Each structure stands twice: as C-alpha cells, then as structure tokens.
Amino acid sequence: MLDGTMATLSAIPVEAVEHGEIFTRRWVVDLILDLAGYDEERDLASLVAVEPACGTGAFLEPMVVRLSESLRRHNRTLDQASGAIRAFDLLPRNVESSRRLVEKVLIRDGWPAEDAIARAEDWVQEGDYLLADHQDEGVDFVLGNPPYIRLEDVPTDRMLAYRAACSTMTGRSDVYVGFYEIGLRSLKRDGVLGFICADRWMRNQYGRELRKFIADSFSVEATIIMHDVDAFEEQVSAYPAISILRRSQQGAAVVADTSESFGPDDAATVLAWTRDGQSHAIRTDRFEIARLPHWFDGSDSWPAGSPARLALIEELNDRFPLLEDQTTGTRVGIGVATGADGVFVTKDADVESDRLLRLSMVRDTISGTLTWSGRYLVNPWDDQGKLVDLEAYPLLRAYYERHADALKRRHVAGRRPAHWYRTIDKVDSALTARPKLLLPDMKLTIHPVLDEDGLYPHHNLYYIVSDDWDLRVLGGLLISRVAQAFIEAYAVKMRGGTLRFQAQYLRRIRVPRPETISDADRAMLADAFEKRDTVAATEVAMRVYGIDYDWNES
Structure with a gap:
C-alpha cells in the first residue's frame, strides 16, 4: 500500500x-x-x-x-x-x-x-x-x-x-x-x-x-x-x-562475461557450473566464467574485465599494498589547474624572473623522455603557498591587470574576489625539488616519464613521488602489463580505447614492497623503464608479483 x-x-x-x-x-x-x-x-x-x-x-x-x-x-x-x-x-x-x-x-x-x-x-x-x-x-x-x-x-x-x-x-x-x-x-x-x-x-x-x-x-x-547478448525482446543499448x-x-563470488552468441544452452552450463561449486575457470567463444574467493570491498568502482582478469586483480589486491602508501612515502597527485591557461601558461611574459615557473606539459612526455617545450607558469604563489603581494611585483601586477577581464570571469575568482589572480590550484613549490614520474591523463597505455629536471606539472599530467622507491624501478613496474591491468579494470575508457589515467585509478594499482625486490630484478626493471620495453618489464613484474598469467587469454 x-x-x-x-x-x-x-x-x-x-x-x-x-x-x-x-x-x-x-x-x-x-x-x-x-x-x-x-x-x-x-x-x-x-x-x-x-x-x-x-x-x-x-x-x-x-x-x-x-x-x-x-x-x-x-x-x-x-x-x-x-x-x-x-x-x-x-x-x-x-x-x-x-x-x-x-x-x-x-x-x-x-x-x-x-x-x-x-x-x-x-x-x-x-x-x-x-x-x-x-x-x-x-x-x-x-x-x-x-x-x-x-x-x-x-x-x-x-x-x-x-x-x-x-x-x-x-x-x-x-x-x-x-x-x-x-x-x-x-x-x-x-x-x-x-x-x-x-x-x-x-x-x-x-x-x-x-x-x-x-x-x-x-x-x-x-x-x-x-x-x-540478445537478452531482451527488443534491441536496446x-x-x-x-x-x-x-x-x-560475503563469500565466494561467481563472475562471468558473455559474447553475443551466448544463449539458452550456455545459460544451462553456467547454472550447472555455479551450482556444482566448481572452481576451475571455463573459457569458450561464447562465455568465460570464474569463481573468486570473495568480491571487492568498499564504495570505489568495481573492476571490469574478463573473469580471469578479475581473479588476477582480486589476488593482487589481497597480497600487495596500494601504490599510494604512507610507509613508503609514495603519493599520487595532479599538476596545477589554472582556469585560464591562455594567461597563466606562456613561453614568454614580461614579469619578474622568479614569477616564471618551468612547466611540464603532456607534449613534453611523448617520447618517453621528458623534453621541456619551454613553457612557464606565470606563478602567483610564494614558497609558503600564499598569494604574492602584487605591490611587490609591479611587472606581475601589470601582466595580470592586462588580462583582468579573463581572470575575473573565472568561478574561482568570483568566490574570492580579492584573490582574482590566483590559479585554481595552489603551487607546491617543494614539488620542483623532487624527482617524479609524470603520467599523461589520457593514453591508450600507461606512460610514466621521469622528471629529474625540477619542472612543475601542468594539470593534464598526474605525478608520483616517493621516499623509498627508486623511480626507475617503480617506472619499470608501471609500464608492465600488470599495472596496465589495474588501469584497464578500473579506469574510464573513452572512444577508441583511450584510458583516463586519473589519480583515483592510479591509486588502485598494487605494488610489491620495494625491499622485497631483488637487486637483479631492480636493475632489470630500471633498464626496461629506460628502454620503454614493456615485454621485459612484464616478465620481471610477473616474477616479483609471483604470478603466472597468459596475457593473450584476456
């Protein structure tokens, strides 16, 4: 009622x-x-x-x-x-x-x-x-x-x-x-x-x-x-x-994926397999099915992929810590968003020299080695993360005032009119002193690039810093098929298969403890990273993760 x-x-x-x-x-x-x-x-x-x-x-x-x-x-x-x-x-x-x-x-x-x-x-x-x-x-x-x-x-x-x-x-x-x-x-x-x-x-x-x-x-x-599958009486998307x-x-969970040819006979097979409590996975041209020891926790997005891939992700989730980890001082972040790149991002601006911050852009990472394109951030922040006093920087003030209409139209300026010349994000000046891995936000495959030149990332780049990791070794793990599997399972996929490498998805990657990786494997991972050799990186990664997986099966 x-x-x-x-x-x-x-x-x-x-x-x-x-x-x-x-x-x-x-x-x-x-x-x-x-x-x-x-x-x-x-x-x-x-x-x-x-x-x-x-x-x-x-x-x-x-x-x-x-x-x-x-x-x-x-x-x-x-x-x-x-x-x-x-x-x-x-x-x-x-x-x-x-x-x-x-x-x-x-x-x-x-x-x-x-x-x-x-x-x-x-x-x-x-x-x-x-x-x-x-x-x-x-x-x-x-x-x-x-x-x-x-x-x-x-x-x-x-x-x-x-x-x-x-x-x-x-x-x-x-x-x-x-x-x-x-x-x-x-x-x-x-x-x-x-x-x-x-x-x-x-x-x-x-x-x-x-x-x-x-x-x-x-x-x-x-x-x-x-x-x-033709599951409905009419065609729908x-x-x-x-x-x-x-x-x-929560106990064991059955997960299956089907192709368009999946039909009533296959449904009967899936039902019998499920009821029998079988644990061995089945893969045919019409469906795949596997039994996971348990399902995935929490409110974060549940992974997608073949049953075999989900079983792999679940196993690694159970055995390894997350990439972002306080014990290793590893952190994932995103570069600076300005709200007006046409004003703040430039190759030359008539401002005080200490107000120009060298900026890394997505285009600088294309080759796999960071190649600076000469772009700067016209930086309104001091080393303590406070907005500078424009009275102390007459050239900077004049530059911003020439672009005041564009800067004041931004939402961030409307909320705090006195701070109309700020960027959306604060600049953490300490980040320039740290080596970091840079990752473009949209790519078909994961693409970490090492920055040891003190640049500051633009907002289309995510970054990883760490106290304990040799970033070349971590980079080797990240270019492997194992890390890619995590991104493919969790990330939003765009048209053409392009993936969104956002911080929330990068943080879902699981990695071994740095100290558990042998010196020989560390050297091979670093070498694979330098050479951008995904095959070699995957071979070593599978060894250090302790997995045996056929990447051609899913």
Whole structure:
C-alpha cells in the first residue's frame, strides 16, 4: 500500500515509464530465477517473492509457473499462497495485463478460476514500489528487471521523494538505483535479490553509495555481464548484467562475461557450473566464467574485465599494498589547474624572473623522455603557498591587470574576489625539488616519464613521488602489463580505447614492497623503464608479483 503522503505526488509521465520498460527474454528470466534459488522444489508458498516493476509479466509468468508447481509438490492449496508473490507496477494497463496473465497461468494449471482471480488480485498491485511502505517487510526474493529512467525525467516532487526514500540515489542517478536499495533493504536474512539491469552503477560516480551499501551488509554471489547478448525482446543499448545479491556475509563470488552468441544452452552450463561449486575457470567463444574467493570491498568502482582478469586483480589486491602508501612515502597527485591557461601558461611574459615557473606539459612526455617545450607558469604563489603581494611585483601586477577581464570571469575568482589572480590550484613549490614520474591523463597505455629536471606539472599530467622507491624501478613496474591491468579494470575508457589515467585509478594499482625486490630484478626493471620495453618489464613484474598469467587469454 502506498504511503498516504507519497500517494498524492504527481505520477511519472507515462512516456517516461514506457521508455524505461525493457522486456526480458524467458530463458534469461529462468537463469535469474535459478541462480536466485526460486525453485519449485522449495516450498514457495511459505516464502515471499517481490517483483517490483512487473510490466506485462516477463518475470511474473515464470514465477507463477514455478509457484504453482511448488504448491502441487508440497500439497499446498492456492489459498495458502496468498502472500507468496507481491508484484507492483505504475501503469494501470500493465497491472490489468499482469493480472490476466496470472489468471491464465493458474487456470491452465488446473486451479479453480475463482481462486485464480483472487490470487491475481492479491499478487499484482498498482503502485510505486519505491514509495510503498516496506518497513515491516521481510521478503525472501526480489526478482526482476527494474526500469531505466533518469532522475531528470521524473517530476520534481517525485524525484525529491525518491531521493528522500533512497539514500543511495545521489547525483545524476537512474531510478534503478532506488530499486536495488529498496529491494535489498526489504530482504530478510539470507534473502536474495536477482536483477538484470544496466551495470553502470558498478563503476560510475552515482553508484558509489549503492556499492558501499552492498559492501557493508550484503554479498555479491554472481555477476554475469551480458552487454552483447540478445537478452531482451527488443534491441536496446542498456549494457545489462545479471546481479545476484544476498543478505549475508560475503563469500565466494561467481563472475562471468558473455559474447553475443551466448544463449539458452550456455545459460544451462553456467547454472550447472555455479551450482556444482566448481572452481576451475571455463573459457569458450561464447562465455568465460570464474569463481573468486570473495568480491571487492568498499564504495570505489568495481573492476571490469574478463573473469580471469578479475581473479588476477582480486589476488593482487589481497597480497600487495596500494601504490599510494604512507610507509613508503609514495603519493599520487595532479599538476596545477589554472582556469585560464591562455594567461597563466606562456613561453614568454614580461614579469619578474622568479614569477616564471618551468612547466611540464603532456607534449613534453611523448617520447618517453621528458623534453621541456619551454613553457612557464606565470606563478602567483610564494614558497609558503600564499598569494604574492602584487605591490611587490609591479611587472606581475601589470601582466595580470592586462588580462583582468579573463581572470575575473573565472568561478574561482568570483568566490574570492580579492584573490582574482590566483590559479585554481595552489603551487607546491617543494614539488620542483623532487624527482617524479609524470603520467599523461589520457593514453591508450600507461606512460610514466621521469622528471629529474625540477619542472612543475601542468594539470593534464598526474605525478608520483616517493621516499623509498627508486623511480626507475617503480617506472619499470608501471609500464608492465600488470599495472596496465589495474588501469584497464578500473579506469574510464573513452572512444577508441583511450584510458583516463586519473589519480583515483592510479591509486588502485598494487605494488610489491620495494625491499622485497631483488637487486637483479631492480636493475632489470630500471633498464626496461629506460628502454620503454614493456615485454621485459612484464616478465620481471610477473616474477616479483609471483604470478603466472597468459596475457593473450584476456
């Protein structure tokens, strides 16, 4: 039943709801029900299964078929299953269609028409699942394909109600995030949620709170990526994945990736492999599957990739510390953002000489050896990180005043008008004295370049400094396929395969302790870095990580 306050809110436009409806093929539904354990061999009349957005019955029909068979097997009456299914939908015509479908299935299976009509009325309700009162519910299953509707397509009053009801629905979220949260909250201990849904929440910013919510209280039992599979009744670009989540402690997790040829026979193989508790990975031209000892922790983006690659990442996560580490004094940062490069970045400017800071740019790193292009930052910061007094620098003041209109239009200047000539980021002058590895922010492969010349990085460059690492040795590890695997698993991929080498992804790289690497391997890593020899670096890296991995397999 809808909460009285929420029920008065304006409805989501019908066209938005219809746009969000995607109907799942029967064999995909059966796979989800099987993985979740919604099985006719169980006494389903004693359990509660929720379909939160039933549409015209793609999930509801096979659920009713299984429930009916379970009733026969366990000598139950249809009346005893009055609370066994709870299905919701916003559209009256979908509710009517689903009720008629339930009646048809039950009557076809030999149940009295009067009882079938009563159960259809009980089980299928018109209402907004996200705003219904679930406080006292303890359900065993939440199963379905939640709608894909961007929050900006929802009327403001209802959008605000959704955000109030669903704490994980942050940023530019999609409504399906709320279906995950409300569904998971309603589960009793050991209850299961089985959805097929777009998998963007596993990696993007708006899924952060949902990932944390799951990591804190639930286990990921299975994830099956189905981006290229013909899983729906119509062609959609939804990037779907099956998620099986349980209210329990995290244990082993099944992960699978599929190709466009994946079909019902392969689904049966995946199900049998999963149920048998097998640990050996399978790789065919239609799917790959592996079992991980556990899933990934926290709210950070979950890695993507083949099951074999994910198993490798998980193993390394368990055995090695992060690249950014206080014990080795290793830190990842980004260069200076100005908000007006046309003013602050120059090859020549008529200012005091100590106000020109040599700047390293992405173009300076292309060859793999830092080659300074002669660009400077017109620097408004002193050595203590404070803005200089322009009265003490008449040339600098005149330069900035010639460009005052451009500088004062910036957001950073509007917030602090007295500091209108500042760059967005402060300059840490101590950074120029430190050797550092520079990494361009966009590249097909990881590309660390050593700076020992005292330059300051521009904001399109990330940098790594360390107290304990020989940066040539660390650079050798970073050009290896092992480090690249971490970036490929976590980073945003642009068109053409270009990767974003942002600090948040670089920090996910795992590395051995410097002292655990032998002198011989250190020398070989440094040599591979100097020669930009990825093959040699990978060979040594695999030895120091203690892994045996076929990079051609994933």
